[in-house]
Amino acid sequence: MHRFANPTQFLKLARVILPIALAIMVIALLSGLYYALFSSPADYQQGDTVRIMYIHVPAAIMGMGLYGLMGVASFAGLLWRHPLAHLTAKAAAPVGAAFTIVTLATGSLWGRPMWGTWWEWDARMTSVLVQLFLYMGYMAIWQAMDDKERAAKTAAIVALVGLVNLPIIKFSVEWWNTLHQPASIIRAGGPTIDASMRMPLALMAIAAAAYATSIVILRIRAELAAKRVDALQFAQAQVGED
Amino acid sequence: MFENMTHGPFILASYAVAFGVFISVGVASWRRAKKLERQAESLKAQVPSRRRKKAS
Amino acid sequence: MSAFFSLIRRDLSLAWKHGNALLMALGFFIIAISLFPLSLGPDRETLGRVAGGVIWVSALFSVMLTLERVFGPDHEDGSLEQLTLLPLPLGMVALAKTIAHWIIASLPLVLAAPLVAVALNLPLNQVGILAIALLLGTPALSAIGCLGAALTLGVRQSGVILSLLILPLFVPILIFGAGAVEASTNGTGAQGALQILGAISLIAIVLGPPVTASALRLAME
Numbered sequence: 001m002h003r004f005a006n007p008t009q010f011l012k013l014a015r016v017i018l019p020i021a022l023a024i025m026v027i028a029l030l031s032g033l034y035y036a037l038f039s040s041p042a043d044y045q046q047g048d049t050v051r052i053m054y055i056h057v058p059a060a061i062m063g064m065g066l067y068g069l070m071g072v073a074s075f076a077g078l079l080w081r082h083p084l085a086h087l088t089a090k091a092a093a094p095v096g097a098a099f100t101i102v103t104l105a106t107g108s109l110w111g112r113p114m115w116g117t118w119w120e121w122d123a124r125m126t127s128v129l130v131q132l133f134l135y136m137g138y139m140a141i142w143q144a145m146d147d148k149e150r151a152a153k154t155a156a157i158v159a160l161v162g163l164v165n166l167p168i169i170k171f172s173v174e175w176w177n178t179l180h181q182p183a184s185i186i187r188a189g190g191p192t193i194d195a196s197m198r199m200p201l202a203l204m205a206i207a208a209a210a211y212a213t214s215i216v217i218l219r220i221r222a223e224l225a226a227k228r229v230d231a232l233q234f235a236q237a238q239v240g241e242d
Numbered sequence: 243m244f245e246n247m248t249h250g251p252f253i254l255a256s257y258a259v260a261f262g263v264f265i266s267v268g269v270a271s272w273r274r275a276k277k278l279e280r281q282a283e284s285l286k287a288q289v290p291s292r293r294r295k296k297a298s
Numbered sequence: 299m300s301a302f303f304s305l306i307r308r309d310l311s312l313a314w315k316h317g318n319a320l321l322m323a324l325g326f327f328i329i330a331i332s333l334f335p336l337s338l339g340p341d342r343e344t345l346g347r348v349a350g351g352v353i354w355v356s357a358l359f360s361v362m363l364t365l366e367r368v369f370g371p372d373h374e375d376g377s378l379e380q381l382t383l384l385p386l387p388l389g390m391v392a393l394a395k396t397i398a399h400w401i402i403a404s405l406p407l408v409l410a411a412p413l414v415a416v417a418l419n420l421p422l423n424q425v426g427i428l429a430i431a432l433l434l435g436t437p438a439l440s441a442i443g444c445l446g447a448a449l450t451l452g453v454r455q456s457g458v459i460l461s462l463l464i465l466p467l468f469v470p471i472l473i474f475g476a477g478a479v480e481a482s483t484n485g486t487g488a489q490g491a492l493q494i495l496g497a498i499s500l501i502a503i504v505l506g507p508p509v510t511a512s513a514l515r516l517a518m519e
Contacts, residue, residue, distance in 0.1 A: 049249045052256045059260065098267045105263075106256040113249045126469070133466040137459070144450075144459045153516050154449050157509060158463060161445075165466075211264060218271045225278035232285035 007224050010084060014217045021217070025210035032203030040200050049113050054200050056106040058208040059099045060128070064166055066096030066212060067131060070138070071163045074156035084220070086152035087227075089159060090142055091219035095212055097135035103128060123172035127165055134162035301386045302394050309398035319367050324406045327360040331414050342419040349418035350428055350479030357407050357432060358468050361439045362461055364403040365447040368395055369514070373451055378518060388511035396437075396444045396507060404436035424479050427488045431478040434492055435471045438499040441506030442467045448513035471498060 036054035043050035070089045077085030107125065108118050119125065138155050145151035193201065313320050334352045338344055372378040381391050411432055415425045446464040450456040478491035 047249060048253060051253055055256055055260045094267060094271075098263050102260045102263050105259045109252045109256045109259070113252050126473075130466045130469055133462070137463045137466065140459050140462055141449075144453050144455075150516050150519065154513065157449060157513060161467065161509070211268070215268055215271050218268075218275045222271065222275040222278050225275065225282045228282040229278060229285060232282065236285065236288065 007084065007227075011221065011224065014221060018214055018217050021210045021213040025207050025214060028203050028207035028210060032200050032207050035200035035203060040196050043197075046114055049110060050197070052106050052110040053197075054204045056103060056110055057201060058205040059102040059106060061205060062208045062212050063096055063099035063103050063128070063131060064169060065209075066092045066099060066216075067135070067159075067162070067166060069216075070096060070159050071166075074159040078153060078156050078160075086156060087220055087223040088216070089138075089156065090152070091216050091223055092212075093135055093138050094219070095215050097132060097139070099208070099212070100128060100132045100135060104132065124169060127169045127172055130165055131162075131169065134158070134165060138162075301384050302390055305381070305384070305386070305391060305394040306398045306401075309395065310401060313398075313402045319364065320402055320406065323360045323364045323403055324410060326363055327356050327407055327410065328414060330356040330359060331418070335418065346419040346421065349415055349420035350424065350483075351476045352418065353411055353415060353428060354432075354472055354476045354479075357404075357411070357436070358439065358465075358472060360407060361403055361436070361443055362464070364399065365443045365460060365464075366457060368399050368444055368447045369451050369517075370447075373517065378514070382514075382518070388514060389508040392444065392448070392507035392510035392514065393503070396440050396503070396510070399444055400437055400440040404432075404440055408432045408436060420479075421483070424482050427482040427492075428479050431475045431488070431492060431495060434495040434499055435475040436499075438471050438495075438502040439468060441499070441502035441510075442471075445506050445510045445513060448510045448517060451514070451517040471495065474498070 032054070036051055040051075042048045070092045073085045073089035073092065076082045077089065104125075107128075111120070112118050138158055141155040141158060142148075142151050145154065331352055334348065335345055338348070369378060372381065382388055384391065386394075408429060412425050412429050415428055416422075420428065442464055446460050446467075449463065450460045453459060474491045474495045478488040478495065481491055482488040
């Protein structure tokens with residue numbers, strides 16, 4: 001694993017993975033959209049509105065998953081001072097925030113026709129909103145601090161403290177009797193979603209993961225380049241002084 | 243296409259918002275990466291030439 | 299150990315001497331609460347319904363206002379470095395600071411809340427629940443607040459980013475604190491919420507100071 005800690009090694013790996021991830025994303029997205037919009041049935045209760053689920057659920061999964069990645073990367077950065085760790089967390093944050101925003105927006109657009117309400121302050125929706133605030137706070141720290149070393153460690157602490165929100169999101173629908181529907185995929189008795197809906201859901205989830213992989217790789221590349229630019233500008237200033 | 247067209251706008255809006263957000267984040271990330279990598283390349287080209295001038 | 303208590307006493311006497319900050323936070327608390335009857339109208343029943351939430355939110359904002367003064371002045375005049383030289387682990391220094399902050403900033407609110415609650419027409423037995431809830435929840439506010447203050451120490455316009463950081467963390471305390479009053483109003487009983495509040499405070503007091511200490515070390519590098 002430490003082989004990839006070297007930025008050059010990472011860039012070599014990224015050059016291979018990025019096109020593959022993009023290809024997977026396109027294939028999964030096109031086939032997923034086909035199934036989601038045309039080839040799968042409307043829900044007998046919800047009608048066609050259920051098709052929003054094919055965006056909402058993968059977005060929710062990725063929003064939480066990327067926060068988990070951010071937490072693990074932050075932990076690795078603090079504990080092992082892995083050079084790429086903090087940059088990975090920094091790269092993942094905007095993507096996770098985007099997924100969280102889409103989760104909230106599509107949830108709202110799904111809720112209005114289905115359950116008559118744009119928004120409810122129930123446990124799950126509130127804790128997903130809190131997840132968005134946590135992402136924003138994380139990104140604000142990088143913005144606000146000029147000392148990037150301190151920013152990295154401070155942001156890492158914030159990311160770790162916020163990890164407690166993830167189980168709250170997951171279990172909130174079980175702990176509190178709320179509006180949001182209870183778990184139907186990862187639950188004790190096995191999934192309760194109809195098989196015809198599992199295919200588009202799985203394809204869209206794969207597309208989301210492939211997208212996230214691609215964009216996070218891109219952003220890590222940007223961070224590494226920014227570091228090189230800083231170092232080179234510093235070296236230039238040094239040479240200029242002589 | 244959809245049986246229940248009264249909810250069509252909500253479905254359309256959901257997909258539109260999602261694509262809008264993801265495409266903008268993707269494009270912005272790609273452009274930032276390209277810009278910084280170009281900048282790094284051009285800076286790298288400059289530094290050795292100055293070192294050469296200094297040595298002579 | 300005596301260093302621990304003298305540190306608390308030092309912060310208390312500093313706050314007493316520069317009494318302004320203390321009074322300002324309390325003043326803000328009362329003024330903020332007063333805005334609600336002015337904006338919602340004087341209907342006593344409405345006010346009684348929202349009193350618990352209004353008082354809790356105002357308490358949160360008042361606590362946030364006081365946080366920049368926890369480490370800020372010490373950092374500016376160099377005494378923060380001196381504190382690290384004490385024969386006291388930095389985590390204990392952070393705990394002392396947290397306790398001092400609670401006494402200075404939160405305790406006045408806990409004491410003032412019943413009076414304001416009655417002014418907002420909160421029924422008397424709910425006033426009692428509110429006071430207990432604030433007593434149980436404010437230590438967590440101080441612990442999390444001091445952590446946030448340490449993380450943003452010395453940052454430009456730290457107030458804004460401090461609020462952005464700790465408000466999400468304050469949310470559970472707010473939910474259970476105001477929820478306790480709500481539960482007592484509609485008869486379901488406040489014990490559950492109060493117990494959870496106590497647990498949150500306990501965890502915050504135990505885990506907060508060590509992380510605050512790390513954040514202080516980061517700030518002083």
